[in-house]
Amino acid sequence: MSGGFNIYKQVGKISVFFALFFLVVPNPIHSESTAQIIEKVDTLSEQRLTLQVEVDTFAAQLKFLEEQVAKTNLKIEENNKLIIENQEKLEIEQKKLSENLRAIYEEGQVSLLENIVKANTFSDFVDKNEYLNFTRASIKSTADNISAIKFKLTKAKKELGEAVVQNQLAKATIEKQKAEKETTLAKVTEEEMKIREKFALRLTKLGTGSPYCKTDGVSIKSKYSLFTFPTDCGYISQGFGNTEFASIDRAYNGAIHNGFDIGVNTGTPIKSIGKGTVYAKGTSPSGGWGNWVMVKMDKVKVDNKDIDFYALYAHMVLETHLKVGERVDNGTITGFVGGTPDWAPHLHFSLFISSSNWSDGTTGPYPGNVVDPLDYMDIPISTVGTDWDPRYAH
Numbered sequence: 001m002s003g004g005f006n007i008y009k010q011v012g013k014i015s016v017f018f019a020l021f022f023l024v025v026p027n028p029i030h031s032e033s034t035a036q037i038i039e040k041v042d043t044l045s046e047q048r049l050t051l052q053v054e055v056d057t058f059a060a061q062l063k064f065l066e067e068q069v070a071k072t073n074l075k076i077e078e079n080n081k082l083i084i085e086n087q088e089k090l091e092i093e094q095k096k097l098s099e100n101l102r103a104i105y106e107e108g109q110v111s112l113l114e115n116i117v118k119a120n121t122f123s124d125f126v127d128k129n130e131y132l133n134f135t136r137a138s139i140k141s142t143a144d145n146i147s148a149i150k151f152k153l154t155k156a157k158k159e160l161g162e163a164v165v166q167n168q169l170a171k172a173t174i175e176k177q178k179a180e181k182e183t184t185l186a187k188v189t190e191e192e193m194k195i196r197e198k199f200a201l202r203l204t205k206l207g208t209g210s211p212y213c214k215t216d217g218v219s220i221k222s223k224y225s226l227f228t229f230p231t232d233c234g235y236i237s238q239g240f241g242n243t244e245f246a247s248i249d250r251a252y253n254g255a256i257h258n259g260f261d262i263g264v265n266t267g268t269p270i271k272s273i274g275k276g277t278v279y280a281k282g283t284s285p286s287g288g289w290g291n292w293v294m295v296k297m298d299k300v301k302v303d304n305k306d307i308d309f310y311a312l313y314a315h316m317v318l319e320t321h322l323k324v325g326e327r328v329d330n331g332t333i334t335g336f337v338g339g340t341p342d343w344a345p346h347l348h349f350s351l352f353i354s355s356s357n358w359s360d361g362t363t364g365p366y367p368g369n370v371v372d373p374l375d376y377m378d379i380p381i382s383t384v385g386t387d388w389d390p391r392y393a394h
Contacts, residue, residue: 038248044192051185058178069167076160086149212382220379220394226300227273227377230349234264235382240372241389258370259350266345268337270313272328281320289314293334308354315348349373
């Protein structure tokens with residue numbers, strides 16, 4: 001199942017059940033209807049998303065507080081620098097103050113009469129007296145400045161210290177709330193994953209009771225019998241479109257299942273559905289496809305139109321031995337079924353059509369747009385228990 005989530009790693013390791021095709025094991029999972037399972041998953045998923053929003057909100061608040069703490073610490077550093085700078089200024093001002101006080105003190109020891117006598121002129125006396133008055137005013141101004149600077153710096157230091165404490169308390173509270181939400185989120189997520197795994201296990205077991213090979217059962221005719229089937233045996237475990245799995249699990253990011261899956265043993269040969277040229281290939285993890293190869297098919301006519309199809313074979317056990325540009329014939333082995341670390345062994349097959357021939361003119365993320373492959377090939381293997389989209393049922 002291409003594009004599956006890593007949460008199904010445990011399911012992916014249950015590879016042995018594909019070898020037990022004819023073993024029917026009672027499973028309590030079947031006691032619940034698909035609708036009940038979907039309802040449970042949707043409820044838990046909604047809770048998980050709500051909790052995740054709350055956790056993200058707390059994380060954003062913590063980030064904001066950390067930024068505030070950083071700004072406050074920067075202000076504290078700047079304030080400390082100002083304290084040092086102003087302490088130096090205070091020392092200079094205190095030195096001036098001491099000199100001025102000494103000058104006034106010395107002048108205070110001389111009487112007014114003596115100052116008048118010592119002065120050469122009365123003007124000299126007035127100038128000196130004005131100087132002393134200015135000195136007294138300077139002393140008062142210096143004292144006021146010293147007091148104001150000390151008050152301002154002390155107040156700033158106190159406020160910044162309080163801000164740091166408040167931010168730390170707020171951070172501790174939010175961290176506690178975030179941790180509590182994360183614990184709840186982990187529990188809800190775990191429960192949701194368990195239900196998803198049960199559903200995936202249910203899907204993989206549905207068809208194990210009646211797989212068969214070509215000529216062993218009834219072959220279902222397709223709308224256009226243009227290509228042959230890519231395997232000789234197995235059963236179709238998931239069809240094309242908005243399947244139950246795609247719906248319950250959002251496995252394809254809201255998109256449809258863009259092909260079909262064949263439950264089959266590891267090492268089963270994968271055969272080219274027709275003549276074509278190797279277009280591209282990739283290796284695990286390759287966006288959920290594992291090891292894969294894509295073949296551009298030779299043009300075929302559909303409703304009197306020449307169409308370019310691209311066939312994708314995914315989840316191979318090894319990288320394909322084919323080279324890009326190499327020609328393949330109908331029935332050429334393109335690789336062998338393997339699986340992925342996330343899923344039990346199966347082949348995922350998709351068929352793409354060139355965008356230039358797509359009726360609505362839209363294009364997809366691949367060489368063209370995906371189509372239901374089973375519209376273009378007969379089905380020679382079992383479809384019992386297939387997870388179909390009813391709109392594409394065959």
